[in-house]
Amino acid sequence: MRTVSKRGFVLVGLLIASTAQLMAQMPEPGANAPQSGSAAGGGRAGRFGQMGQPVRGTVITAAAGKATIKTDGGETYEITLGENARVMKDRQVIQIADIKPGDMLTAMGKVDAAKKTVEASMLMDVDAATVAKAKEYLGKTYITGRITAIDAENLKLTVERQDNVTQVIAVDEGTSFQRGMRGVAQEIQAAGGMAGGFGGGFGGRGIGRQRGGQTGTPAAPESITLADIKVGDIIAATGSLKNGTFTATKMGVTQRGAGSRGERGMGAGAAPPPQQ
Numbered sequence: 001m002r003t004v005s006k007r008g009f010v011l012v013g014l015l016i017a018s019t020a021q022l023m024a025q026m027p028e029p030g031a032n033a034p035q036s037g038s039a040a041g042g043g044r045a046g047r048f049g050q051m052g053q054p055v056r057g058t059v060i061t062a063a064a065g066k067a068t069i070k071t072d073g074g075e076t077y078e079i080t081l082g083e084n085a086r087v088m089k090d091r092q093v094i095q096i097a098d099i100k101p102g103d104m105l106t107a108m109g110k111v112d113a114a115k116k117t118v119e120a121s122m123l124m125d126v127d128a129a130t131v132a133k134a135k136e137y138l139g140k141t142y143i144t145g146r147i148t149a150i151d152a153e154n155l156k157l158t159v160e161r162q163d164n165v166t167q168v169i170a171v172d173e174g175t176s177f178q179r180g181m182r183g184v185a186q187e188i189q190a191a192g193g194m195a196g197g198f199g200g201g202f203g204g205r206g207i208g209r210q211r212g213g214q215t216g217t218p219a220a221p222e223s224i225t226l227a228d229i230k231v232g233d234i235i236a237a238t239g240s241l242k243n244g245t246f247t248a249t250k251m252g253v254t255q256r257g258a259g260s261r262g263e264r265g266m267g268a269g270a271a272p273p274p275q276q
Contacts, residue, residue: 055079055118056106059125062099067123069105075116079107082119089125102128130194137192139167139246144188144236146256152226159235169237169246171226176250178221179228184252187238221252229253 055077057069067079081087087094099105109120138144139161148166149158155171178184188194229235237251 053111054106054108055111056104059099059101059103059105061101062096062103062105065096067096067099067105067107069107077107077116077118079105079118079120079123081123082109082121085109085120085122087123087125089127094125096123099123099125100127104128104131126194133192134194135163138163139165140241141191142188142193142236142238143167143169143246143248144193145234147229147231147233147235150229150231155226157229157235167246169239169248170242171248171251175226175239175248177224177226177229178250178252179224180221180254181236181252183221184236184238184250187250188236191238224253230255232256 055069055071057071057075057077060068060070060076062068065081068076069079070076081096087096087099089098104126106124106126107118107120108122108124109118111118143159143161145159145161145167147157148160151157156168157171158166158168160166232255234254234256235251237248239246239248239250241247
């Protein structure tokens with residue numbers, strides 16, 4: 001029921017430890033960090049949109065203010081730190097020397113695709129063990145990707161996962177559906193995915209962060225049904241294998257490119273990695 005594309009297995013970090021996680025780790029306005037946002041962008045989302053496009057890959061070396069990564073496409077990029085750049089891991093500021101070979105690194109900043117360099121405004125590091133765990137459990141305890149076909153009669157959905165694998169999943173009377181990704185991120189982490197939410201890759205509404213400047217408790221996610229899901233929608237779901245088929249327990253659904261201005265930095269408005 002699964003077919004692997006010719007490009008092979010892409011780093012699962014492209015889908016989970018992605019633009020949403022980067023945005024979640026950015027400091028609030030007034031903190032000791034770059035203030036590159038605009039009033040039009042609003043809060044963290046505005047600053048995020050001016051940080052440049054992401055380059056992601058596996059760390060080869062990291063020391064003396066520089067890191068070298070190899071993308072899933074086989075390209076090697078040298079990463080240097082721009083002025084006031086921040087290096088983050090597990091929502092904590094770290095030094096570039098703390099990054100280890102084999103980790104997955106996402107760099108946001110000025111990309112020179114010809115020279116294969118990035119002057120980073122922000123780096124986000126995910127350790128190799130976390131990436132390996134996310135790969136192991138993807139499609140077993142959680143799934144993220146884009147709907148490519150719907151068999152409503154048999155309660156089946158075909159998902160193009162963000163690791164370029166196509167998987168047929170099931171839903172049943174126990175599946176709950178919601179509009180947007182808010183409320184799903186913690187379940188994804190508990191199911192073996194990475195912390196920090198969902199985004200990047202296919203785009204979408206993200207995990208329901210409010211627009212910049214808004215305060216208070218966000219509204220509860222909107223409940224929807226299978227009939228509301230369309231081909232092309234982006235999903236993030238937790239569940240388990242039943243008779244060899246992943247069956248969703250909780251599913252967040254959003255349209256590709258959907259989202260308010262304050263949410264778009266979490267997926268829809270993020271530029272894809274150069275290697276894709």
